[in-house]
Amino acid sequence: MKKSTAIFITFLLTNIVFGQSDTLFNKTMDEIFITATRTERKIGNVAVPVSIINKKTIQLSGSLRLNDILQEQTGFLITGGTGSNAVGGGIFGNGIQLQGLSPDHTLILLDGEPLIGRQGGVMDLSRFAVGNIRKIETVKGPSSSLYGSDAMGGVINIITESAIGKSFTAGIRSGSFFNSDLYTSGNSKRDKLSIFYFINRNSSNGYELDKTSPEKTQESFSNNTGQLKFVYQLDPRTKITTNSRLFYGLQKSRYAINSRELNVSGDGRTYDYLVNPVITHRFNNSFQTSLRLLTSGYSFTQQLDSISNKKEYYYDRFKQSFYRVENQTDFSWNANNTLTTGGGFTLQTVNTTRYSKKQQQVMWHAFAQHEWRGVKNLILISGLRYDYNTAFASRLSPKLAAKYSLNSKIKLLASYGAGFKAPDFRQLYLNFTNNAAEGYSIFGSNEFSLPFLQQQQNLGFISTILPAANLITELSPETSQGFNVGAQMIPLSPINIEINVFRNDINNLINYIPVATNVNGTSVFSYINVNRAFTQGAELNISYKVKDLQISTGYQFLLTADKDLLEKIKNQEVYGRDNVNGPARLMNRSDYSGLLNRSKHMVNFRIFWEKNDNKLDASLRFIYRSRFGVTDKDGNGFANMKEEFAKGMLQANTTIGYRINKSFRIQVGINNLLNQIDARNLPNLPGTNWFTGIHYSFKK
Amino acid sequence: MNKRNGIFAIMMILFFTSCKKDNIDSSPVTVNTKDFLVNGDPSGGNYNFFSFETATEITPADSATNKWDFAMRFETFIVNSNASGPGNAGVQIVNQAFDAVTSAPATGYRYDTTVSQKAIKGADWYNYNPTTRSFSPIAGKTFIFRTATGKYAKLEVLSADPTDDAGNLVVPPTRPTKIKYKIRVAFQGNGSATF
Known part of the structure; x- marks a missing residue:
């Protein structure tokens, strides 16, 4: 028993040290206790770069929303609105x-479980309210050895409020653009049963950044969350926890299609739910x-109708289910x-209007991790996970991490980890011909068929089958190898410094390539493991x-960098304007700016102040990102001319809070104080806006 | 060494450019940058015809003559010979900067052999991004044409923008009705293969 206590204390200390730089005003020991008793956290929080954002x-x-708080953290970049290629950002x-x-x-987890519902590979973070979050833990670098697919760049775990204690909260807030946010939450306990609930409704009329366009930059929406x-x-040794979530989001849309006036309108509806007994x-x-x-489960349906005659203009539906059993x-x-x-079984199904039929994947996984503390001041962790599935090649992901305390x-810290991302459903099963727009077709690798192309050619629809068509085969997961080396220092007591240097080598990136040419000149695409890339850099955090x-x-x-593109530049095959x-x-190495939507420099500076008696608090946060490539106008695959970049952006956000009495607190705030606007490249960033709540x- | 070579190079350049000047006087190579607004409907409708000699668009009424060299619809090229017209035009794409192409090769020209087997395929000269529904001409792809009447011309697609009928830029989801190409063309009028 004493031994185990020692183990727990080790875990606690690890947590304290790791969490320190991001843990503001963290003095509650119970928070750490909860983390220590969650098994996933025990695994992930050792000897790898992590951060914690607390309530x-x-x-x-x-x-x-989740994106509001994540964007202010070092090394966290919110993508949005910038179109780019498969290794870029997202729209x-x-x-x-x-x-x-x-x-x-x-990978994004909710209380340790993977969240589903990605569009074009992107999990929209604004689907997640933050009012029910106790803390957000992030591991940077690959950890597929624990979590399997998607854990290449990192893992974000949203940990919701515990059901411990008796409390009730409610709040109302309103702000610019008729933005309103209502919530209530509470927990209660009777005998052996504890309950926590959370209800939130967030809505806005949207905003306009570009007055020359008849369409609003952001149309009105509402997000409704229940937990x-x-x-x-x-009994003292056995605990049953059941978490459930329900979400409904409504996004209005109005477009001016082939017109200077709005002529098409409709709704995009997002539902998601989860039930998670442990x-x-x-x-x-x-x-x-x-x-x-x-x-x-997750579903997204978009229906657009003509405003004048109510006829259907566009319909798109995506439905996903995910079931998992894990020990x-x-x-x-x-x-x-x-x-x-541990090990588990996963069943996943997806159906959309863009697939030929409902698709299903069965996956098995098993993992093991060993932590060794045999030598004083040293923690050594090794891990391995095997993922098997029916739809694509299986994957083995190792990990090795070490942490050494030089002195007090x-x-x-040093770690190596493998990461992978399974081919997503669209890459496997998409079967889509865009008759409305340019007439191109895209086939997922499992839907692709050379005989079908040949048949289409015989029928006179396809003019040429390109040699690349012979390359389409079973997709492999995208893989990465990540190295992180860092140090945590407390040189002078209230000053905490963290440094981390990272390198990720990514192989087998999946991209679409043209495989045939239609008679009208447009292309037929399919997916292939083709690209290699790397990301490397350094992160520095100083807190006082x-x-x-x-x-x-x-x-x-x-x-x-896209490694293949670098090689082509070296071979003098790449031109640009x-x-x-x-x-x-001809382009030189020095013309190459890296992957699109990456800023070379990201800086944040944050001040939080809370008066001793908790009566008054304030915050001022600056976030800067340097210029980033957004488009490729000269077809060479990267941004090199001025017009292909979005300029750097400095955001400033501020709040002031005042506690009226024991129960009531008011808060006012202004976001984007400097009114930085880039309608084309950052449509998700409204101009200066205020709120009051x-x-x-x-609390009992 | 560098200095001497540099001086030598300058002398050579002066020598050759002066020679070239003589050529230009007798048979000018005309270089033009043109806006070429073409039908943006991928599935059908008219082509827009272009002549290197006049560096202008040619009326569809002359589509059965030698007056045009190539035509475009959406992103499809046709060239005036074989399956597409009465002329003797041919085309090839080389991986070289426009200015670096100083002469047209004697062989290697391709034709539209049938309506569906065209000389130029989209994948040869642009990147299409289905996510953003935009295509970008690949820099460094130079089209070398033998014209309908057997002379030589070269062409570079500088940009391709989706527009409305008037040539004003449109952004998704508004569907473009035209594609506005900015092209740079050079035409050798004396029948020689040098530019």
């Missing part, structure tokens, strides 16, 4: 870019097991060794904390 930071920042909402990897390469969590303590049994203090069940068992046979093993002030003031600054330096209609010239809380 206080979210509240003082006045954040409403499908607010995604996250970590260590320069695109949104489809970051219910039960915890049942069966049974945890502790045999003794060194042996515990848990069974996790997950049922979740995890942790065993510490002495103070120096902890073994974590300096800790060194005195009693009621926290000042922190962060910086990420990032270099990225210096201005839009200028003459073409009042919050009621009751």
Whole structure:
């Protein structure tokens, strides 16, 4: 028993040290306890670069949606509105870019379970309210050895409120663009049963950034979230937790199609739900097991009708289901060794108007991780996970991480990890011909058929089958190898410094290539593992904390490249223009700017202040990103001329909060103080906007 | 060494450019940058015809003559010979900057052999992005034409923008009715293969 206590203390210390730079005003020991008892957290939080955003930071920042708070963290970039290629950003909402990897390469978890519902590989972070979040934990770099697919750039785990205690909160907030946010949450306990609930409605009339366009930049929307969590303590050793979530989002759309006036309108409706029962049994203090069940679903439907005659103009539907059974068992046979093993089964189905039929994938996985503390000041972790599935090649993901405490002030970290991303459904099953627009077709690799193309050729629809058509075969997962080396230092007591240097080598990136030419000249596309890329850089975090003031600054330096393109540049095969209609010239290595939608420099500077008696608080946060490539006008695959870049952007956000009495608190805030606007490249960033809100809380 | 070579190079350049000047006087190579607004409907409708000699668009009424060299619809090229016209035109695309192409090759020209087997395929000269529904001409792809009457011309597509009928830029989801190409063309009028 004493041994296990020692193990737990080690975990706690690890958490404290790792969490420090991002954990503002963190003084609650119970927070860490909860993390330590969650098995996934035990695994992920050792010897790899991590960060924690706690509830206080979210509240003082006045954040409403997940993207609001994540964008202010070092090395977190919210993508949105910028179109780009397969290794770029996305046009499908607010995604996250970590260590320069695109949104489809970051895994997002809710209480340890994977969230589903990606459009074009992007998980729209604005689907997630933050009012029910206790903290957000992030691991940077690959950790597919624990989580399997998608955990290449990192893993973000949203940890919702626990069901411990008795409380009730409610709040209302309104702001620019008729933005309103209503929420209530609470928890209660009776005997062995605890309950937590959260309800939120967030809506806005949208905003306009470009007055020359008849369409609004952001049309009106509403997001409705409900959460219910039960915890049942069966006996002192056995706990049953059931978390459930329900979301409904409505996005209005109005377009001016072939017209200067709005002539098409409609709704985009997003639903998602999940039910996640977890049974945890502790045999003794060194042996515990848990069974996790997950049922979740996501659907997105868009219907657009003509405004004048109500006729259907466009209809698109996407429906996804995800079921998982997973066991995890942790065993510490002495103070120096902890073994974590697990395995599971996943069934996933997807159906859309763009597939020929409902598609289904069956996946199995097993993982093991060993943590060793045999030598003083050293923690060594090794792990391995095997993912098998029916639709594409299987994958083995290893990991090795070490942490060494040089002295009480300096800790060194080094880790290697493998990451992978399974081919997504569209890459496997898309069967889509765009008759409305340019007449191109795209086939997922499993839908692609050479005989079919030949038949189409015989029928006179296809003029040429390109040699690339012979290359289309079973897709392999996209893979990465990530290295992270860093240090955590406390040189002078209230100053905390963290440095991390990273390199990710990505192979087998899936991209579409033309495989045939239609008679009308347009192309037929399919998917292939073709690209190789790397991202590398460094991250620096410095924070200074005195009693009621926290000042922190962060910086990420990032270099990225498409390796094949670099080789072509080296072989003098790549041309480009210096201005839009200028003459073409050979491109040099120095002309190459890296992957699109990557900023070389990202800086943040944040001040949080809270008066000792909690009566008054304030925050001021600056976020800067340097210029980034958004488009490729000269067909060479990267941004090189001025017109292909979006300019750098400095955002400033501020809040002031005042506690009227024990129960009521008001907060006012202004976002984007400097009114930075880029309608074309950053449509997700409205101009200067304000809000004011009042919050009621009751705690027993 | 550099200095001497540099001086030598300058002398050579002066020598050759002065020679070229003589040529230009007798048989000018005309270089033009033109806006070429073409039908943006991928599935059908009229082609827009172009003549290198006049560096202008030719009326569809002359589509059965030698007056045009190539024509475009959406992103499809046809050239005036074989399956597409009465002329003797042919085309090939080389991987070289427009200015670096100083002479037209004697062989290697391709034709539209049938209505569906065209000399130029889209994948040869632009990148299409189905996500953003935009296509960008690849820099460094130079089209070398033998014209309908057997002379030589070269062409570079500088940009391709979706527009409405008047040539005003449109952005998705508004569907373009025209594609506005900015092209740079050079025409050798004396029948020689040098530019």
